[in-house]
Amino acid sequence: MATIYQVAERAGVSLSTVSRVLNGKTTVNKALKAKVEQAMRELNYRPNSVARSLATNRSDSIGVLVSELNTPFFGDLMQAIESTLRNADKHVIITVGHNNLETEKDAVEFLISRNCDALIMHVEAMPDAYLKEVNDTRLPISVVNRQVEGLENSCISLDNEMGGYLATQHLISLGHKDIAYISGPSDKRDANQRLAGHRRALEEAGLPVNPALIYEGHYNEDDGKLGLLELLSQDIPFSALVCANDWMASGAMSCARDLGMSLPHDLSVVGFDDAVFAHHIFPRLTTVSNPIYQMGEMASRFILNNVYNHSLSLRPVFEPQLILRESTMRFEG
Structure with a gap:
């Protein structure tokens, strides 16, 4: 297995330059960054996630807490979150709250114990005050399909x-x-x-x-x-x-x-x-x-912007639309 020393030697740069590239620092010269990335590909180098986590104080993992798993609604939500975050080289850890306050709280503690950088939550039983406490004192959160007083900017919702x-x-x-x-x-x-x-x-x-x-x-x-x-x-x-x-x-x-x-x-x-x-x-x-898929995308973008310093466009509130098909007709008396 290739090491960071071999990458530095192959690229002809210092260890600190390789480290800055691995940690996503924007101060690295573009030409040097390209050399490091080329060396990593040639050596099939894979960064040690634990070491990188210690260096950056980030795990690149986001916890996802949903109410249930057994409906297309939550399937679409989780697919949107996973896809959006994976495209940004982040990973998700998913758990379920079952609309029960104690289960939801246990799930939050589990996700925090897994060193998640942030949480995306679709929860019903958890009171607003607890959500605000988690966001203010534990981890940044984004809440889907709900408005929480004091966390308006963190909420992605439907009218x-x-x-x-x-x-x-x-x-x-x-x-x-x-x-x-x-x-x-x-x-x-x-x-x-x-x-x-x-x-x-x-x-x-x-x-x-x-x-x-x-x-x-x-x-x-x-x-x-x-x-x-x-x-x-x-x-x-x-x-x-x-x-x-x-x-x-x-x-x-x-x-x-x-x-x-x-x-x-x-x-x-x-x-x-x-x-x-x-x-x-x-x-x-x-x-x-x-549009739960789009709401999941927006919750993920919020986390990417506020935790990882991305600059993605956001839409916090979605307006519903009537979809006309054949199950209704004019009343004929």
């Missing part, structure tokens, strides 16, 4: 309230007045924000917000099925349904077909997230975009 508004307002524009809603769990901020948008759209249109037409789910496909059955059991007619994510919309549509409904003639359905399967189910699902 979930506007997304909920767009979904319901679309149905109202098609003439629907009796609109049911299957929400996410009430302990999740994004679920509450989407429901608030639904309520705002109804109120602006002068339509009543009927609690009997709101069912609380947990973002699972089965919640869409159970939710639709529960809403129908109220014996209150409705012509349209908004679901707070695409999984629940898919479950509700499957249940509706099992009950003999023709979609969207008997029931118009709108989802949220624009998951990969949304344009494969029948009818193709009208939904609201949730």
